[in-house]
Amino acid sequence: MKLHEFQAKQLLARAGIPIPDGRMATTADEAEAAARAIGAPVAVKAQVHVGGRGKAGGIKVAKSPAEARDAAKAILGMEIKGLRVEKVYVERAAQVDRELYLGVTLDRDRRRPVVMLSTVGGMDIEEVAEANPEKIARGWPSPLLGLLPFEARSLVFAAGVSEKQRDPVADIARRLYSVYVETDASLAEINPLFVQKDGSVLAGDAKLDIDDNALFRQPELAKLKEVSKDEETEEKARALGFSYVQLDGDVGIIGNGAGLVMATLDAVRDAGGKAANFLDVGGGAKEEVVRSALEIVLANPRVRSVLINIFGGITRGDEVARGVLDVVRTHPPRVPLVIRLSGTEAEAGRRLLAGAPLGSRETMDDAAAEAVRLATQPVRA
Amino acid sequence: MSVLLDRDTRVLVQGLGREGSFHAARMRDYGTKVVGATKPGKGGTTQDGIPLFDTVAEAVDSTDANTSIVFVPAPYAMDAMLEAIDAGIDLVIAITEGVPVADMLKVTAVLETATTILVGPNGPGAITPGQAKVGIMPAENFSPGGVGFVSRSGTLTYEIADLLTRAGLGQSTCIGVGGDPVIGLPTPDAVRLLNEDPATEAIVIVGEIGGSAEERAAEYMRAEGKKPAVAFIAGRSAPPGKRMGHAGAIVSGNQGTAESKVRAFEEAGIPVANAPSEIPGLVKRALRR
Numbered sequence: 001m002k003l004h005e006f007q008a009k010q011l012l013a014r015a016g017i018p019i020p021d022g023r024m025a026t027t028a029d030e031a032e033a034a035a036r037a038i039g040a041p042v043a044v045k046a047q048v049h050v051g052g053r054g055k056a057g058g059i060k061v062a063k064s065p066a067e068a069r070d071a072a073k074a075i076l077g078m079e080i081k082g083l084r085v086e087k088v089y090v091e092r093a094a095q096v097d098r099e100l101y102l103g104v105t106l107d108r109d110r111r112r113p114v115v116m117l118s119t120v121g122g123m124d125i126e127e128v129a130e131a132n133p134e135k136i137a138r139g140w141p142s143p144l145l146g147l148l149p150f151e152a153r154s155l156v157f158a159a160g161v162s163e164k165q166r167d168p169v170a171d172i173a174r175r176l177y178s179v180y181v182e183t184d185a186s187l188a189e190i191n192p193l194f195v196q197k198d199g200s201v202l203a204g205d206a207k208l209d210i211d212d213n214a215l216f217r218q219p220e221l222a223k224l225k226e227v228s229k230d231e232e233t234e235e236k237a238r239a240l241g242f243s244y245v246q247l248d249g250d251v252g253i254i255g256n257g258a259g260l261v262m263a264t265l266d267a268v269r270d271a272g273g274k275a276a277n278f279l280d281v282g283g284g285a286k287e288e289v290v291r292s293a294l295e296i297v298l299a300n301p302r303v304r305s306v307l308i309n310i311f312g313g314i315t316r317g318d319e320v321a322r323g324v325l326d327v328v329r330t331h332p333p334r335v336p337l338v339i340r341l342s343g344t345e346a347e348a349g350r351r352l353l354a355g356a357p358l359g360s361r362e363t364m365d366d367a368a369a370e371a372v373r374l375a376t377q378p379v380r381a
Numbered sequence: 382m383s384v385l386l387d388r389d390t391r392v393l394v395q396g397l398g399r400e401g402s403f404h405a406a407r408m409r410d411y412g413t414k415v416v417g418a419t420k421p422g423k424g425g426t427t428q429d430g431i432p433l434f435d436t437v438a439e440a441v442d443s444t445d446a447n448t449s450i451v452f453v454p455a456p457y458a459m460d461a462m463l464e465a466i467d468a469g470i471d472l473v474i475a476i477t478e479g480v481p482v483a484d485m486l487k488v489t490a491v492l493e494t495a496t497t498i499l500v501g502p503n504g505p506g507a508i509t510p511g512q513a514k515v516g517i518m519p520a521e522n523f524s525p526g527g528v529g530f531v532s533r534s535g536t537l538t539y540e541i542a543d544l545l546t547r548a549g550l551g552q553s554t555c556i557g558v559g560g561d562p563v564i565g566l567p568t569p570d571a572v573r574l575l576n577e578d579p580a581t582e583a584i585v586i587v588g589e590i591g592g593s594a595e596e597r598a599a600e601y602m603r604a605e606g607k608k609p610a611v612a613f614i615a616g617r618s619a620p621p622g623k624r625m626g627h628a629g630a631i632v633s634g635n636q637g638t639a640e641s642k643v644r645a646f647e648e649a650g651i652p653v654a655n656a657p658s659e660i661p662g663l664v665k666r667a668l669r670r
Contacts, residue, residue: 106482106486108563111486111489112486142490143483143487143490144487144491213482217456217481245625245626247623257535257626258534258535258589258626258630259532259533259534259536259538259587259615260535260536262616262630263615263657265616265618265619268618269617269618270655280626311537311539311543313518313522313536342540343543344522364658365656
């Protein structure tokens with residue numbers, strides 16, 4: 001789950017990290033009032049859950065409250081990477097001398113958090129990481145001990161932070177690490193971390209992504225969850241214990257088990273088609289599960305055929321087949337279905353499906369080819 | 382011979398709830414020695430004929446359990462794993478889905494100084510066909526033999542075991558390492574166990590997009606491989622930035638792509654199947670060489 005900049009900054013401020021004075025605004029009037037209260041110049045920043053706001057024109061500097069109003073008018077309602085901007089954050093513009101980068105995330109290979117610090121912060125940190133990885137200093141604190149003072153010091157020396165900023169940056173690194181731990185973040189990032197003309201250090205931006213698996217113990221953060229329009233289906237699926245990801249093709253996919261569903265998506269692509277979604281219904285696949293899964297997949301108007309790929313394990317293939325048959329009889333779907341059963345009692349399941357108004361195939365590859373063929377046929381009247 | 386589990390495996394169940402008791406019964410049906418379960422406050426009683434204990438340490442003292450299987454819900458899973466590690470259990474298999482990453486970082490940090498091997502979480506467990514099953518896999522799809530099998534998936538593992546079994550290729554031990562980004566026994570370590578197991582003649586490695594465990598496994602096999610291996614990667618068609626069901630299955634930037642994994646295996650001389658159905662044929666060809 002992603003937090004907005006203003007939410008992340010509040011958490012940083014609570015941990016004692018210096019941030020510019022700022023206010024939230026949802027209208028141009030509010031933005032003007034915020035600018036007046038804070039004192040110009042201000043930065044007016046779109047609050048959306050995507051990166052690259054600056055490059056997309058979502059951040060404007062205003063020299064007066066009137067300019068802040070115009071900036072907010074221009075930014076509110078604009079779309080950045082498909083997301084509509086509904087809020088702006090108005091904050092005091094910093095007197096920037098230099099931009100640093102500071103971030104904490106997971107290093108999967110080492111199974112430790114990694115703290116990264118660089119003196120070349122700003123918009124293109126990903127490119128720096130790619131082209132000049134040596135310009136980013138890294139440290140791997142023990143999850144049992146946290147980021148120790150000597151580790152933070154080593155980082156500022158390794159990154160080549162100027163003498164005057166060493167202590168404040170090391171201090172901010174330790175505080176950011178504690179935010180990362182206390183919020184169960186998967187990413188805690190300050191980019192840029194401003195060094196101002198007077199030498200003081202200030203968080204210019206803040207990004208905080210929270211581990212969804214930890215929301216049960218982060219009730220305050222869980223309340224901040226925003227479901228955008230294209231995530232509504234994903235949320236609905238999650239409530240049913242499914243895992244759904246919208247894709248841009250026309251073959252709907254239903255399967256049990258993440259790996260099996262991924263392999264099904266691959267088989268569809270290998271057969272020359274494009275999957276409309278990823279939908280993992282989890283372990284079993286009884287009747288009501290198949291019914292709700294079909295509802296979710298068919299809610300996407302682009303779907304032209306549906307491929308159901310179920311491995312019968314603890315839930316046997318014949319039970320799955322009965323479930324699918326019941327659904328097809330009581331709620332005939334608007335597009336053709338192809339089902340492929342494997343595993344325990346798969347043959348018995350296929351025998352049951354023999355006379356039904358759906359395509360049954362024995363292998364994943366054949367089923368994928370059939371689903372792709374049906375998706376490219378003209379729509380039935 | 383086999384790895385991780387055999388006829389002498391003595392299993393303790395942590396979390397004898399609905400799922401735990403269902404699978405404890407299936408494990409017993411398979412012939413696995415289920416010697417006890419923990420249920421704080423119910424020590425000294427039994428449930429479904431399984432003796433209950435208040436703590437893991439007590440259970441180990443009374444039953445000589447050397448393996449535990451964890452079914453407890455995600456908020457309490459870290460505590461359960463740490464309790465088993467603290468009691469000196471040799472092998473902990475965690476089935477639980479949805480454990481916070483921060484908890485797993487603590488558990489794996491403790492593992493660094495312990496002798497316990499942790500498999501999972503968020504996986505189907507492990508099975509040495511014909512000897513012991515400590516997991517939730519449908520046993521019908523597995524058969525004894527010489528193919529060692531490591532996988533990040535659940536049902537895809539059963540599917541491939543089923544294909545191998547139908548092709549007459551039995552399995553030495555199948556290890557479902559789990560679909561989370563931080564797990565106890567990552568793919569390269571599981572591959573190493575099978576590479577050093579005399580009963581394993583060939584290794585099947587089933588990976589997914591996300592992370593670089595497959596690349597590291599390929600590198601290990603290139604340097605130290607003693608037997609043929611075949612690989613399969615799920616998620617070749619997945620777009621970047623989308624988490625494909627498993628928390629660990631995500632391509633971020635150019636990290637964790639299927640291309641990188643396929644290339645690593647090919648460079649290590651390990652053939653990569655395009656579909657699960659190709660795996661038995663590739664294993665047979667690899668064994669003939």
